[in-house]
Amino acid sequence: MNPQINVQRIAVELGDIIKWTRSVNEIDRFGQAILKVNKEQFQNNAITAVRQQAIYNWLCSTGNTSLLADERCKRITEFCLSLSDDKNRPEIIGILETGGIPSYILFKEQLATLDRENLHTEVYKHAKGSFQHEKYAHAVLEVCKAYDKAVQQKSQLQKSGRSVMQEAWAWRSSILRATTGTTDSDESFHEGLKLLSEGVMAGIRNISAHEPILSWPIGKEDCIDALHLLSFLFRQLDRAVNIKSIGGISPTP
Secondary structure, X not given: OOOOOOHHHHHXXXXXXXXXXXXXXXXXXXXXXXHOOOOOOOOOOXXXXXXXXXXXXXXXXXXXXXXXXXXXXXXXXXXXXXXXXXXXXXXXHHHHHHOOOOHHHHOHHHHHHHHHOOOOHHHHHHHHHHHHOOOHHHXXXXXXXXXXXXXXXXHOOOOOHHHXXXXXXXXXXXXXXXXXXXXXXXXXXXXXXXXXXXXXXXXXXXXXXXXOHHHOOOOHHHHHHHHHHHHHHHHHHHHOEEOHHXXXXXXXX
C-alpha cells in the first residue's frame, strides 16, 4: 500500500456512501475503465454489503499495484468522484482529502478553472479555499468581505457594507477617486462604482452572510461571474486615490 495515502480508509468510507447509490456493475465498469488494475479479493469482516466490498477490492487492488504515487492518487480520485453525485460529492472530496490525497491532485481541476479566469490577486486569494471545495457561496462571501475591508482601509472610514460604499465612492464626498475627476463621464463612472459596490454588499454579501447557504445556493458559473465583478471593483480600488489623505481636492461643481 502507498504509505502516503490511507487507501483502506478511503475505501471503507466511500463504500458507506456509495452502497446506496451505485450498483456493483457500475462500480466494476468504473474500476475497469479508470483504475485499470486487476481486481483482487481483500477480506474485511466489517464489510457486509456486496457493493462496499466491490469498492474495497478495487481500491485496495490499486493500492497494492506498482504505480507512481501521483498516478495512483489520480486514478483513485477519478474513480471516487466518478461514483459521486451532486449531493454526496462534497463528502467524498472530504474523504479523499482526509485519506491523504494531495490537494494539487484532488483540486487540480477546480484550481485550473480559477487560474484560467485571470482574477485579481485578492479575489483569487480569498476565493481559492472555498472554490476548490466547490463551496461557491462561501467563496463569493469571503471575497465580498475582503472587498469591504479593503474599501474601509483605503477610505479610512469606520463603516462597513453599503454605508462605506455609499460614502467612499460618492463623487461629492471626495474620498476615493479612481479617475482624474475632470469630466462628466468621470462623475458618471464614480456613480457606477458606488452603485455596483452597494449592489455587491446588498445583493451578495448581506444575503450570504445572513441566509443559510442551503437556502441560497449559488452554482459554479454564477460564482465565477460574481468573482469577475469583484475583480473589476478591486482593480478600480487599486487605481483609486484617497483625496483626503493628500490634502483634498474639491469635485467639479
